[in-house]
Amino acid sequence: MRTKQEYLIRYKDGNLYCELADIWIDPSKPVKKAIITHAHFDHFTFGCGEYISTKETAILLKERVGENIKIKTFEYGEEFKINGINISFHPSGHILGSSQIRFIFAEEKWLISGDFKLQKDETCKQYEIVKTDYLISECTFGLPIFKWDESKKITNDISKWINNAPEKTSLLFCYSLGKAQRLLNEISQTNFKGNIYSHSSIHKMNNNYKKLGIDITDTIKIENKKNIDKLKGSLILLPPSLSKGSYLKSFKNIQTAFASGWMSIRALRKRSGYDKGFPISDHADWDGILEVVKKSEAKNVFFHHGDSEALTKFLVEKESINVLFFGK
Amino acid sequence: MSLKNFSELFVDLDSSNSTNNKIEVLKNYFLSNDPIDNSWAIYLLTGKSNRRFISGRYLKNLFSQIYEYPEWLIDTCYLKVGDSAEVITLLLKNKSTTREKKLSNISLNELLSKTIPDLSKLNDEEKNLQIKNIWERLPEDNHLIFNKILTGTFRVGVSIGLITKSISKLINIDEEIISHRLMGNFEPSIESYKLLVNKNINLQELNSKPFPFLLANTIEDKIFKDSINDFQFEWKYDGIRMQLIKRLGNVSLWTRGQELVNESFPELVEKMSHVKDDFVLDGELLVWNFKEQIAYDFSLLQKRINRKSPTRSIQIKYPIIFIAYDLLEINGRDIREIKLEDRRIELEKYFSKWQNKTENNISDIFKICDLIFPKDWPDALTYKEKSRENNTEGLIIKKKTSIYSSGRKKGIWWKYKVDPMQLDAVLIYAKGGSGRRAGLYTDYSFALWKDQELIKFASAYSGLTNIEIKELDKWIRKNTIEKFGPVRSLKPEMVFEISFEKIQISKRHKSGIAVRFPRITKWRKDKKINDADSLENAYELMKKIS
Numbered sequence: 001m002r003t004k005q006e007y008l009i010r011y012k013d014g015n016l017y018c019e020l021a022d023i024w025i026d027p028s029k030p031v032k033k034a035i036i037t038h039a040h041f042d043h044f045t046f047g048c049g050e051y052i053s054t055k056e057t058a059i060l061l062k063e064r065v066g067e068n069i070k071i072k073t074f075e076y077g078e079e080f081k082i083n084g085i086n087i088s089f090h091p092s093g094h095i096l097g098s099s100q101i102r103f104i105f106a107e108e109k110w111l112i113s114g115d116f117k118l119q120k121d122e123t124c125k126q127y128e129i130v131k132t133d134y135l136i137s138e139c140t141f142g143l144p145i146f147k148w149d150e151s152k153k154i155t156n157d158i159s160k161w162i163n164n165a166p167e168k169t170s171l172l173f174c175y176s177l178g179k180a181q182r183l184l185n186e187i188s189q190t191n192f193k194g195n196i197y198s199h200s201s202i203h204k205m206n207n208n209y210k211k212l213g214i215d216i217t218d219t220i221k222i223e224n225k226k227n228i229d230k231l232k233g234s235l236i237l238l239p240p241s242l243s244k245g246s247y248l249k250s251f252k253n254i255q256t257a258f259a260s261g262w263m264s265i266r267a268l269r270k271r272s273g274y275d276k277g278f279p280i281s282d283h284a285d286w287d288g289i290l291e292v293v294k295k296s297e298a299k300n301v302f303f304h305h306g307d308s309e310a311l312t313k314f315l316v317e318k319e320s321i322n323v324l325f326f327g328k
Numbered sequence: 329m330s331l332k333n334f335s336e337l338f339v340d341l342d343s344s345n346s347t348n349n350k351i352e353v354l355k356n357y358f359l360s361n362d363p364i365d366n367s368w369a370i371y372l373l374t375g376k377s378n379r380r381f382i383s384g385r386y387l388k389n390l391f392s393q394i395y396e397y398p399e400w401l402i403d404t405c406y407l408k409v410g411d412s413a414e415v416i417t418l419l420l421k422n423k424s425t426t427r428e429k430k431l432s433n434i435s436l437n438e439l440l441s442k443t444i445p446d447l448s449k450l451n452d453e454e455k456n457l458q459i460k461n462i463w464e465r466l467p468e469d470n471h472l473i474f475n476k477i478l479t480g481t482f483r484v485g486v487s488i489g490l491i492t493k494s495i496s497k498l499i500n501i502d503e504e505i506i507s508h509r510l511m512g513n514f515e516p517s518i519e520s521y522k523l524l525v526n527k528n529i530n531l532q533e534l535n536s537k538p539f540p541f542l543l544a545n546t547i548e549d550k551i552f553k554d555s556i557n558d559f560q561f562e563w564k565y566d567g568i569r570m571q572l573i574k575r576l577g578n579v580s581l582w583t584r585g586q587e588l589v590n591e592s593f594p595e596l597v598e599k600m601s602h603v604k605d606d607f608v609l610d611g612e613l614l615v616w617n618f619k620e621q622i623a624y625d626f627s628l629l630q631k632r633i634n635r636k637s638p639t640r641s642i643q644i645k646y647p648i649i650f651i652a653y654d655l656l657e658i659n660g661r662d663i664r665e666i667k668l669e670d671r672r673i674e675l676e677k678y679f680s681k682w683q684n685k686t687e688n689n690i691s692d693i694f695k696i697c698d699l700i701f702p703k704d705w706p707d708a709l710t711y712k713e714k715s716r717e718n719n720t721e722g723l724i725i726k727k728k729t730s731i732y733s734s735g736r737k738k739g740i741w742w743k744y745k746v747d748p749m750q751l752d753a754v755l756i757y758a759k760g761g762s763g764r765r766a767g768l769y770t771d772y773s774f775a776l777w778k779d780q781e782l783i784k785f786a787s788a789y790s791g792l793t794n795i796e797i798k799e800l801d802k803w804i805r806k807n808t809i810e811k812f813g814p815v816r817s818l819k820p821e822m823v824f825e826i827s828f829e830k831i832q833i834s835k836r837h838k839s840g841i842a843v844r845f846p847r848i849t850k851w852r853k854d855k856k857i858n859d860a861d862s863l864e865n866a867y868e869l870m871k872k873i874s
Contacts (some may be wrong), residue, residue, distance in 0.1 A: 145405045145418040248428075264418070266342070267410050267766035271794075276343040310404045317398070 008085075008103060009108050011326040015167070016112065016304075017110035020148060021082040023052075025101065025112055034191065035087070037114030038098035039177060045308030054089050056097025056212055059178065063208055067070060076125065092116035093127035094282050096209055102130055103216065104128070111296060112136040115305070117281065118288045123181045123214050127292075135298035139289055146285040148261070151186055154280040158257070159190035161276060162235050165255055169231040169246070173274065174259040176201040176239045178282055181209045181216055183237070183259060188217040195234040197222045202237050219304055251315060261285070286311075291323060300324055329492030330433045333361055334369055335470045341484050344874050350486060354494035358525075358773075365436040367521035369596055372477070375488050376514060377440075379479030381447055381456075387479055391416050394460050395423065409816055410766025412476035420471055426464040434466075440516070446479060448623040456693075488511050489735070501523050504540070507734060512586055513535040519825040537607060538571040538582040539656055539664065540734030544741035551725070551742060559656070560582075560668060560728050561700040561708065562653060564743055565719040567614035568633070572596075572650055574606050575660075581613075595643050595693060596650055602688040605678060608657035609650075610732075611697070616649035618692070622718045626844070652679070652696045664732035670731070708744070714811040715746050721829065722746040748827035749843075749869055752852055754782055755822040758804045760814045761789065769804045769816065770797055772848070774826055776839065777862040782820055783865065786828065789849030800851075806853055818859050825850035829868045841866055 009018045009025070016025035024031040027228040030047035035045055037058035044051070051071040053061060058073045059249025060081075076099065079088045094115040094140055103110040111132035118127050162170040174180050180202045187196070195251035196219045198206060210216055222236065229249070238247075240258065248254065256274045263269050284292065292317065293301055302320045303311060308323075315321040340353045348526040358366050371377055378571075384388075386554045392399045402415060409415045443462070447455050459478075465476055476482040491509060496503040509524050521579070569584040579591050590597050593613065608811050615628040624646075632646050633636060656673040663671055679696045682688075700723070702708035708723065715722050722745035730740035732821035753774035760769030771789045793801065799823070827849040834842035840863070852859075 143405050143408060144401065145409060145415060147418070147421045263407055265766070267415055267764050269343075273345075274347050304463050310401055314398070314401060 004233050006110065008134070009112070010103055018158070020105060021085045021103075023082060024048075026114075029129060032257065034234035035101060037112065038095055038103060038105050040095070040115070040175075043115070046245050047091065054097045054099050057099070058097075059212065060097060060205070060208060063204065071274065076128075081182055083171075090128045090130050091125035093118060093121060093124060095216060096124045096212060097111050098124060098178075100130055101130075111136065111298070113292065115140070115283055116288075117284050119148060119180050120289065121151070121282070123178075123209060123216070129295045130295050132298050134300045134302070135293065135296050136302045136304065137289065137292065138283065138307050139303045140283045141281065141285050142289060142303070142308055142311040143216045144286045144307050146261060146281075147262075147287065148265060148279065151182075151280055152189075154259075154278050155183065155186040155230065158187060158259075158278055161255075161257065161278075162192050162194065162233070164257045166233045167253060169234060169236060169251055169254045171238055171251070171254050171256045172240050172259060173240045173243050173280075175282075177205045179182070179259060179280075180237050181206060181214065182282065183219050183280075185215060187235070189224065192235065195220060195231075196237065197231070197234060198237040199234065199239060199240050199242065228291070288313075290319075294319070302326055330365070330435050331439055331470050331473065332432060332754055333357070334365070334372075334436050335473050337369065338473055338484055339732045347490065347741075350490055351494045351497060353485070353613055354491065355498050358494065358498055363518045363521040364496055364516070366377055366733060367518065367524075367725060368436040368440050368518040368521065370510075370521070370524070371440075371514060371516045372493060373484065373491055374488050374514065375483065375512070377477065377480070377482060379395055381444055381460075381478050381696055384479050384481070387412050387416050387475065388461060389549045390456055391419060393456070400858060403813070404801045407413070407760045409769045410760070410762035410764070411476075411481065413479050415479055415853050417471040417475050420463055423469060424464045424468075428461075428465055430467060431462065432467050433464040439474070440477065441608060449477075488646060499527050501527060501529070504734060505529055506541045508537060511540060512582060513588055529776075535575050538573060538580075538586070539610075539732070541569065541571070541584050541610070542732050542734060542741060544726075544743040545736055545738060547725070547742045556702060556704055556708065560672065560726045561702060561711070562697050562724045562726070563700065563715060563718065564724045564745065565614055565623055566650065566719070566721050567612040567623065567629055569610060570650070570682070571656075572600060572607075572609040572611060572612050572652070574600060574603065575608075578604065589633070590639065592632060592634070594637065594646060599688070599690055599693050600650075603682050603690065604685075605682075606657075606659050607655065608679070609652040609655040609838055610656055611650050611652040611673075613648060613750075615646045618647060618649075623720070625719065625815075627828070647670040648693065652694070654732065666731065667728065668726055668730045668732075670726040712744050712746055748829055748845075748849075749766040749831060750825055750827045750849065750870070751776065751785075752823055752855060752859065753785065754820045754857050754860045755827050756782055756784060756820055756822060758800075758816050765789075765797075768797060768801045770801075772824075773845075774824060776819070776866060777860060777861075778839075778864075782857075783839045783863060785837070785841060785863070786826055786843050788826060788846045789850050791827075792851065821853040823852040823857060823860050824848050831866065839863055839866075841870065 008014055015027045023033045024037050025035050026037055026043040029036050030045055032049040032183065035052040036047040039057050044061060046065055051069055052077060053060060053073060055073045056063055057141025058071045061071065074089055076089050076091055077085050085315065086104040088102050090102060092098045092100045092114045094117055098114055100114050101112045106307055109132040111130055113136065115138050116127055174183055196217060198219040200221055202306060203219065206216050206219060257276040257278055258272055258274040259278045259280050261279055261283060262278035269277035302324050312323040315323050337357045338433060341350055344350055386871065388402045391397060392402055403740065405415045406412065445459060450458060490512060492503050492506045496506045571582045573580045577723045579601045581593060581597060583589055587805055615624040617624050628646050632648060652675060655671050658674060675696055678789040682690055700711055702711055712722050727740045753776055755772055757773035758769040759771040761768050771787065773784050773787045775784045804816060804818060807821065808816040809819060810817045826846050828843035828846040830844035832842055833840065
């Protein structure tokens with residue numbers, strides 16, 4: 001067995017790092033060269049010398065970091081070389097532009113899953129099975145209590161929730177990039193036909209998605225909360241950061257909900273303070289993680305981004321898969 | 329008319345934070361379901377169904393056995409979810425493969441009066457098969473309710489007051505009447521529901537039922553501006569609040585939790601049945617030290633509460649007394665609307681009449697509460713401080729002009745509790761919480777110094793704000809020394825002020841002491857562990873009190 005230092009990819013200062021290519025994966029602090037799986041805030045940082053990503057992620061990154069960043073882009077599946085290492089992006093099904101990243105060196109394959117889901121989502125490319133020797137996987141929902149319903153069922157529930165309260169304004173909280181667009185895309189296929197408003201942070205991302213050819217329903221941008229009296233019976237999408245504090249005070253007669261995988265647990269739902277929780281996630285559930293581990297044919301697996309204890313023990317005991325620890 | 333409807337009701341109630349909304353939802357439910365299921369719904373929602381048919385542990389083992397699932401994995405899930413019934417519900421998802429007919433329309437009545445109680449008639453093997461069969465045939469949306477009823481853990485954020493309001497709205501009858509109708513034993517049946525929603529008020533119907541209790545509020549400073557003469561002062565006993573009722577010759581004893589407890593205290597029932605008058609008395613049941621005329625500790629009362637038909641020797645070993653505070657009804661006349669001071673006169677009058685009957689001496693089991701007469705408010709404070717000496721918790725202060733309304737009515741009855749005892753202790757263990765606190769470390773154990781060693785002396789889980797809980801949870805995860813299942817031993821570093829009501833010798837605890845109602849009152853970030861109290865300090869505290 002090799003020491004940690006001899007792995008092609010390892011943890012350094014709490015981030016994934018490939019020393020041979022001198023490249024950091026989704027670093028949390030500024031570095032010379034960063035390769036980015038997707039444009040969520042916990043997967044990139046400002047001030048890196050150079051970014052590498054898919055074309056779609058690049059556009060979203062520029063929206064968030066600024067137009068002037070130095071960024072190199074590649075198509076899904078397109079191989080490129082850094083210091084003799086073959087690198088390629090593959091769809092991870094998480095949000096628009098999101099990817100798994102594969103590294104091949106001396107015939108040894110490494111795959112970083114990025115954030116991923118297997119469920120169908122019309123706003124991004126479907127997860128692609130990629131074979132590998134080493135798999136570094138996220139495990140945000142790494143317990144068997146997490147089993148997602150088809151998103152169609154959840155969005156129908158959302159539509160019912162709004163339609164059943166015609167006197168109220170329905171505030172649905174969700175992440176502004178990815179989740180919001182997926183919800184918009186799917187809610188437009190339900191029975192809810194009222195007006196949809198979105199917060200500027202969401203509206204901005206909707207436009208980016210549209211520019212990239214994704215089918216997103218038109219929404220009305222809420223500006224200075226004008227026309228607030230006319231919101232009865234309509235749906236407003238807001239980022240979770242606005243759920244606490246004074247922002248909500250100007251709305252009258254509201255019901256609130258949060259769309260997130262965590263909402264499948266009653267205690268978390270109650271603690272969150274929202275009226276209702278809709279369990280819909282852009283991460284894989286337990287079965288999804290197991291499926292990816294199996295189909296990737298990886299002989300060695302590392303987990304990060306989540307509590308991996310149970311998953312590790314399960315894979316080792318039940319599936320005889322070698323699960324390794326990076327240490328931090 | 330089915331478990332399905334009730335499951336939907338549960339989801340609706342569970343996903344609303346608005347009282348009006350919940351009332352509306354309940355009203356609509358009662359309107360669209362039949363009386364028998366409605367009566368069961370009320371039974372469940374008011375928490376009267378806490379019977380545990382099988383334990384959470386049994387449920388987990390059964391699931392593990394049927395689906396060949398590792399038990400440790402279920403336990404790990406439990407830490408996140410905090411409720412066995414819910415864990416199993418979540419794990420059961422997509423498990424059903426049966427082609428048998430689905431139980432999609434089973435009525436609440438059939439499930440609760442037959443299917444579930446019948447499980448107790450089966451041996452373990454048959455029982456397991458039957459539960460598996462129900463799991464596979466019930467629609468997934470109904471699993472949670474089924475599992476919760478099975479494990480006796482059905483709870484939802486609906487108070488009895490909310491049920492009262494929705495029924496009152498449904499039939500347009502005063503809440504007080506509905507509240508009275510809901511008191512006591514509510515047995516699910518068509519008749520009990522029909523009685524509840526009967527638009528004609530018949531006074532006879534409420535004969536066997538206690539009145540809704542009037543409760544005291546925690547004292548507020550504004551009261552000290554009022555004249556001391558406006559109030560009646562009583563000791564606040566630490567027993568069980570009850571109504572002692574004799575109507576048409578029958579005695580019944582009801583707790584505030586609306587349980588009929590005649591069987592636990594037969595000597596009281598027997599004695600009072602010889603009293604010539606009918607009455608409804610509000611008072612407290614205690615285990616009483618007749619020699620010193622003070623209450624024994626609550627722990628002795630606990631030895632009587634859950635014991636039905638106690639033997640003669642138990643009755644002698646733990647002698648009880650009913651201390652009456654108030655007279656609410658006398659010989660069929662409801663006197664709740666007259667002033668407290670006048671009710672007191674009646675109470676004293678009848679008590680002396682009953683006492684003077686030599687053939688039935690009730691004084692060895694019944695008395696009326698003594699009143700206290702402080703000269704002024706500082707004097708009241710002195711009484712309060714002395715309350716530990718006679719094993720009471722402080723004072724109850726009642727407005728002399730108050731009528732006996734129901735609930736925690738503002739501004740007429742006050743409780744003035746003695747200040748708690750306090751010690752500064754070191755956090756040494758933490759355990760995952762359950763229910764709403766699942767996934768967070770919220771059950772804490774605290775230690776005091778003994779020489780160079782920290783000895784555990786109390787566990788507490790209340791008193792921190794949600795923000796503090798989150799902060800401490802983070803700290804706990806970073807400062808764990810060892811994990812034993814759900815428990816973590818921690819680096820001794822954090823000091824907390826722990827308050828409690830009572831302290832006494834205990835052979836069961838390593839520390840040698842036991843405290844009552846321990847809770848966290850302050851996170852002493854200003855203190856280092858060496859500033860924490862020692863066991864010796866605790867012993868001194870104990871000496872000072874006794």
